[in-house]
Amino acid sequence: MPDRLLPLLTDVPQTGDALGARLGVGRVWVNTLAHELREAGMPVLISRGGYALAPGTPAPGLVRVTGPLGHALRYAGTVDSTQDALRRWADDPHAPAPHGAVMVAERQTAGRGRRGRTWDTTGGTLVFSVLLRPESGLALSVADLGLLPLAAGVAVHAACGVGGLKWPNDLLAPDGRKLAGILVEADLRGEEARRVILGIGVNVTHAPPGAAHLSTWRPDVTRAQVLGRSLDALGTHLGAPGTDTLAAWTAASVTLGRAVRVQTPQGTTEGTAEGLDAHGSLIVRTASGPRTVSAGDVELIGTLTGGPAP
Numbered sequence: 001m002p003d004r005l006l007p008l009l010t011d012v013p014q015t016g017d018a019l020g021a022r023l024g025v026g027r028v029w030v031n032t033l034a035h036e037l038r039e040a041g042m043p044v045l046i047s048r049g050g051y052a053l054a055p056g057t058p059a060p061g062l063v064r065v066t067g068p069l070g071h072a073l074r075y076a077g078t079v080d081s082t083q084d085a086l087r088r089w090a091d092d093p094h095a096p097a098p099h100g101a102v103m104v105a106e107r108q109t110a111g112r113g114r115r116g117r118t119w120d121t122t123g124g125t126l127v128f129s130v131l132l133r134p135e136s137g138l139a140l141s142v143a144d145l146g147l148l149p150l151a152a153g154v155a156v157h158a159a160c161g162v163g164g165l166k167w168p169n170d171l172l173a174p175d176g177r178k179l180a181g182i183l184v185e186a187d188l189r190g191e192e193a194r195r196v197i198l199g200i201g202v203n204v205t206h207a208p209p210g211a212a213h214l215s216t217w218r219p220d221v222t223r224a225q226v227l228g229r230s231l232d233a234l235g236t237h238l239g240a241p242g243t244d245t246l247a248a249w250t251a252a253s254v255t256l257g258r259a260v261r262v263q264t265p266q267g268t269t270e271g272t273a274e275g276l277d278a279h280g281s282l283i284v285r286t287a288s289g290p291r292t293v294s295a296g297d298v299e300l301i302g303t304l305t306g307g308p309a310p
Helices: 004-010 016-023 027-039 082-090 142-160 221-237 242-252
Strands: 044-047 048-053 073-079 102-108 125-132 163-164 170-172 179-191 191-203 259-264 269-278 281-285 289-293 297-298
Touching: 004 016, 004 027, 016 027, 016 048, 027 221, 048 163, 073 082, 082 102, 082 125, 082 191, 102 221, 125 221, 142 163, 142 170, 142 179, 142 191, 142 221, 142 242, 163 242, 191 221, 221 242, 242 269, 269 289
Parallel strands: 073 102
Antiparallel strands: 044 048, 102 125, 125 191, 163 170, 170 179, 179 191, 259 269, 259 297, 269 281, 281 289
């Protein structure tokens, strides 16, 4: 029953009588349902004026999208992870999630980042996953997958409007602290991906210790706005040629031209980040010559003083 109340809530308070009439229940029952939604992690405001979602909540009806992604959007209070919740939706035999479907949640009990790290979803963060299917016409070969986190990074950078991109999947704030992260999980079938689930987390009004949040530089921005802008920008960049993605990422980069230390499965590589190859791999100039890194964790050596301005 709480799931029936949620789609009726907006950021404008509605009385219990009005909501109860739409649900076929009394106002006391509406109050019970509203408290159940709160307990599930949803920012439901309960006042003398009625019931509403907190302004800027990334829920259906409050997120504006104009591109091809996000028209099928599910919003939950607490899930294990948006990646796994979206995967289950995609596997639903009766109503599978379509290409571009989005799962967004307030809290994750088992959220994860790259290499199995924990994905912190403290209040004030925006965490969502997007389903990409090859039947949409999107190129999802193994060779193309390296460009996906770069395209997502460009989209999130455009949506946030501050900071710069650290290869391969982080948006850093102007002061060098982490502002957003990206996770790509592909279900492979031979040399093609059967589907890709793209996870994105943005610290909007709150951040874990050591990280940054967007409201420091954009105090009026909301999570709903960041979600809508990210999905629209992502739709644009996913449909662009790879050369355009590489050019846009390079323009927003705080990695290229910097001294870096890269942790890879084969060991540590140190040198200067010189550029990207056609598949999005990082080219590092080492003491023994250039080396191409397709996967790894990059540490920028020295203090971040440059990069794209707010």
